[in-house]
Amino acid sequence: MKRGKTISRKTFFELPPLELECMKALWAQGQASVKEIRAQINGSNGRALAYTTIETIMDRLTRKGAVVRRKVGRAHLYTPQYQAAAARADAVGALVHHFFAGSRRSLSAYLAGEPLPEASAARLPRVPPSGTRGHEPCLALTRPRAP
Numbered sequence: 001m002k003r004g005k006t007i008s009r010k011t012f013f014e015l016p017p018l019e020l021e022c023m024k025a026l027w028a029q030g031q032a033s034v035k036e037i038r039a040q041i042n043g044s045n046g047r048a049l050a051y052t053t054i055e056t057i058m059d060r061l062t063r064k065g066a067v068v069r070r071k072v073g074r075a076h077l078y079t080p081q082y083q084a085a086a087a088r089a090d091a092v093g094a095l096v097h098h099f100f101a102g103s104r105r106s107l108s109a110y111l112a113g114e115p116l117p118e119a120s121a122a123r124l125p126r127v128p129p130s131g132t133r134g135h136e137p138c139l140a141l142t143r144p145r146a147p
Contacts, residue, residue: 023066026067027080027083035051038051067080
């Protein structure tokens with residue numbers, strides 16, 4: 001994407017996990033430096049990410065138009081342009097489109113534990129079973145395995 005453009009093709013649903021973690025930290029703080037984002041991420045998930053890793057991710061998010069940055073002293077201060085409510089709406093829209101044939105009613109039924117109407121189920125993409133050679137289930141939709 002070109003600089004200065006808003007997010008068009010990529011949505012919250014398509015952000016890689018570390019970009020999403022950085023956005024969540026930034027949404028919680030409103031605006032923050034790399035140091036502040038890193039402190040929140042490292043404090044919340046128990047892993048220690050390097051300052052330069054967060055700096056690189058924030059640079060990518062800036063180029064995508066998800067955040068803006070301004071120089072304050074020697075550091076950059078980041079502010080989200082892509083708001084959490086818009087990201088949530090994009091994520092649900094993508095989920096409905098890709099997995100429920102555009103039907104929010106089918107998503108609602110699925111979440112309530114109800115069987116999907118046969119017509120809706122027939123239009124849903126078929127996911128190969130786990131362990132099928134060359135095909136793995138989507139990580140975002142699988143439950144984490146117990147340690």
